[in-house]
Amino acid sequence: MHTLDDLRRIVRRIDQSRPARPAAEPIETLVGGALEDTEHGPIVSVRREYALDHRHGATAFDSAFSAAPSLLGVLTRQGAPAGSVRRLLFLDTETTGLAGGTGTYAFLVGIGFAEGDRFVVQQFFMRDLDEEPALLAALAPRFAHADGLVTYNGSGFDVPLLETRFILARRRWPDLWHLDLLAPARRVWGVRFTDCRLTTLEHGVLGLSRDDDVPGAMIPALYFDYLRRRHAGALPRVFSHNRLDVLSLVALTSWLARALGSPEECALAPEEYAGLGRLWERVDPERGLPCYRRALACGLSGAEADRVRLRLAWWEKRRARWDAARQLWEVATGAETFDPRPWEELAKFYEHKRRDFAAARRVVLRAVERARHTVAGARARQDLDRRLARLERRLAASR
Numbered sequence: 001m002h003t004l005d006d007l008r009r010i011v012r013r014i015d016q017s018r019p020a021r022p023a024a025e026p027i028e029t030l031v032g033g034a035l036e037d038t039e040h041g042p043i044v045s046v047r048r049e050y051a052l053d054h055r056h057g058a059t060a061f062d063s064a065f066s067a068a069p070s071l072l073g074v075l076t077r078q079g080a081p082a083g084s085v086r087r088l089l090f091l092d093t094e095t096t097g098l099a100g101g102t103g104t105y106a107f108l109v110g111i112g113f114a115e116g117d118r119f120v121v122q123q124f125f126m127r128d129l130d131e132e133p134a135l136l137a138a139l140a141p142r143f144a145h146a147d148g149l150v151t152y153n154g155s156g157f158d159v160p161l162l163e164t165r166f167i168l169a170r171r172r173w174p175d176l177w178h179l180d181l182l183a184p185a186r187r188v189w190g191v192r193f194t195d196c197r198l199t200t201l202e203h204g205v206l207g208l209s210r211d212d213d214v215p216g217a218m219i220p221a222l223y224f225d226y227l228r229r230r231h232a233g234a235l236p237r238v239f240s241h242n243r244l245d246v247l248s249l250v251a252l253t254s255w256l257a258r259a260l261g262s263p264e265e266c267a268l269a270p271e272e273y274a275g276l277g278r279l280w281e282r283v284d285p286e287r288g289l290p291c292y293r294r295a296l297a298c299g300l301s302g303a304e305a306d307r308v309r310l311r312l313a314w315w316e317k318r319r320a321r322w323d324a325a326r327q328l329w330e331v332a333t334g335a336e337t338f339d340p341r342p343w344e345e346l347a348k349f350y351e352h353k354r355r356d357f358a359a360a361r362r363v364v365l366r367a368v369e370r371a372r373h374t375v376a377g378a379r380a381r382q383d384l385d386r387r388l389a390r391l392e393r394r395l396a397a398s399r
Helices: 004-017 062-066 069-073 129-144 158-168 182-189 198-206 216-229 235-261 270-283 285-297 302-318 322-332 340-353 357-371 375-398
Strands: 034-038 041-051 088-095 106-115 118-125 148-151 178-180
Touching (some): 041 235, 088 158, 088 216, 088 235, 106 129, 106 158, 106 235, 148 158, 182 198, 182 235, 198 235, 235 270, 270 285, 270 302, 302 340, 322 340, 357 375
Parallel strands (some): 148 178
Antiparallel strands (some): 041 118, 088 106, 106 118
């Protein structure tokens, strides 16, 4: 029977015979970066450079940096950036969770910016949570010299999170012009694709497929595993994921700037023409309405085509171009799904503009028949019945 001392000697002998485990390479070495000194200590920094005409998928970067500020202003309710488009920061974060709040940290922050004739992606990484002061110290001068931020869903997550971290660290958060690409992406591609996730647009718009990408939902767990085990594991793939997100921000901005400025030079789907029309209509209808017409000419169909016709008819009505508006309303009444609006507009047109009460009555009777077995029609029946009764009285009085 072995004594405790015997067991200790056996364990020591096993340990001495086992080859020494090589020390894990530092994370900055594994990801091709270095330590950058800040006023609050070192932070891991990774820098990659690309030519300004670099193609990300099928889309080159250069239009993002040559676009007129007014074009980028079409993409946000904040209007055009006050400074140079070459001083924009393209921002993406990887965090310890998706809920936000004071307990959520941004452990990896990727920023992209133009520098001379190059586009630079720089990533800052916290090897531990106590390195956050160094991370914020590294970011602060980059934000201070920027004229704006470009993000994807940054209004709802990245920017509020970083602002919270800056405030908790008693640092001033800069008041920067901000373009969140999610909102214009939904206007342009919300009908064409089933969702507007960044990876969906990469595949469907930019012509890019990610190989061996790490799912975003797994990233917090991978970072916590690194904090526990001090082995990089899949973290290099997280850096790659973040870098691709930043590059896709530039490519999407470039695509949108080029399509807004010269749609005739782009091979656009009908739904994309309609989306550009929605973007332009808010700030410059004279540029939005041709996009709507081009969408219909290129074969836009279904409910989206009906929505576009109603928008065009609204503008034709506003300009008192009644025949053009009437033609659009008549086509819209043939929609597969009943919509009371074109019927109501046609009835009002014949009643008030043409003073043709019999034609207005025929429109309302057809609308009542179409509405009879639909939910939307049930809600509209009361208004249609009132209009029909009024027209019957006017017809009787005119005999």
